[in-house]
Amino acid sequence: MTERLWFNGAMQDRDAVRIDPADRGLLLGDGVFETMRVQAGRIVHLERHMARLYAGLETLMIPSPEREQVEAALVCVITDNAMQAGSLRLTITRGCGPRGLLPPEGAAPTIMIVPFPPAAVPMPDxxxxxxxxxxxxxxxxxxxxxxxxxxxxxxxxxxxxxxxxxxxxxxxxxxxxxxxxxxxxxxxxxxxxxxxxxxxxxxxxxxxxxxxxxxxxxxxxxxxxxxxxxxxxxxxxxxxxxxxxxxxxxxxxxxxxxxxxxxxxxx
Known part of the structure; x- marks a missing residue:
């Protein structure tokens, strides 16, 4: 599996991705994430993951990206990396803003999807x-x-x-x-x-x-x-x-x- 991930609308090499220093996810933990298992080239329980993700966005009052676009991006990461097994980490932050706690008006969420290979060994007791x-x-x-x-x-x-x-x-x-x-x-x-x-x-x-x-x-x-x-x-x-x-x-x-x-x- 290659080091290719989704970042704000496009597939990129991992080394080319740059997180803005003003991103509220980095500075304040202002965001949500999902870790999804990939099996036979498909995400297991995608519907459940999406439901929890969007419930979390609503709780944090983060503007929700179009679900169809997010799911298309997930498929793109699987396809681009020829994934058959492993996991995807989907992270959505509120995006960038000025210093301080209060979120800015009209912030554009940051969306990142990172692929990971299967675990080498099962987790122990x-x-x-x-x-x-x-x-x-x-x-x-x-x-x-x-x-x-x-x-x-x-x-x-x-x-x-x-x-x-x-x-x-x-x-x-x-x-x-x-x-x-x-x-x-x-x-x-x-x-x-x-x-x-x-x-x-x-x-x-x-x-x-x-x-x-x-x-x-x-x-x-x-x-x-x-x-x-x-x-x-x-x-x-x-x-x-x-x-x-x-x-x-x-x-x-x-x-x-x-x-x-x-x-x-x-x-």
Whole structure:
């Protein structure tokens, strides 16, 4: 796959792309993004990704580009790079503006689509750490996939410093919201359960597929629920993996549960 990406209306070589120093996405994290899996030359669950993207643009009050043009650009990146598998990172920022927080009138959004090859190896099982960072379930931003990922980044760094490989973020009420870059599910009495969006969980794509297939249900979860679960699984658009410990305490792991979820999401 070549280093060709979409930037503001045209395919360009990666080295030729220039982000304007006044772009609010760079300066303020003022934008949204989607990471989409490509399989057999097509984007998996494109409709769901587009729905979440445009909901996020509406939440941030960023002028929405024409959906048909965005989808055509996605196809162009896949075609130009002869992609059969991998992922696309679609980023839309509010665009450029003067110094200060208030967005300018009539700013033109920046649109960038970057291709990535498939992961060389599957992600390993996760060792979870309950982070001191919190997920504010009362904020509308908890339901949008914005460029402001610092709480998740700090949570993951904290987990690594404490000997884990993945962080669990609790909400302001002390209940489970999500992992740093994945939705979280547990198996209880054979049923898959996942925190509701109202608890601070990002409305993930893989999560929505499992809910629509009636393979999972929404339930408020606590740390005790994780420890008592028959299995704890992390899912996002790119991966499905088991969690095998929480704050160094072992978690039950059912390989059949992980295989069942992966079959539903990755087929």
């Amino acid at each position: 996760a060792h979870l750490v309950i982070s001191r960072m919190r997920r504010d379930e009362t904020s509308p931003l908890s339901r949008a996939k914005t460029l402001n990922y610092l709480p998740n980044i700090l949570a993951l760094m904290e987990a690594r410093q404490r000997g884990g490989t993945e962080a669990v973020l609790l909400n302001m009420a002390g209940r489970v919201a999500e992992a740093s870059a994945s939705n979280l599910l547990i198996q209880r009495d054979g049923m898959l359960l996942t925190p509701p969006v109202a608890e601070g969980a990002l409305p993930g794509i893989a999560r929505s597929v499992l809910l629509d297939m009636r393979l999972a249900r929404e339930r408020a979860l606590t740390r005790a629920d994780l420890l008592a679960a028959e299995a704890v699984v992390l899912v996002n658009s790119m991966s499905v993996r088991a969690a095998v410990s929480l704050d160094a305490a072992p978690l039950s792991r059912e390989a059949a549960t992980v295989a069942r979820i992966r079959a539903a999401l990755m087929s």
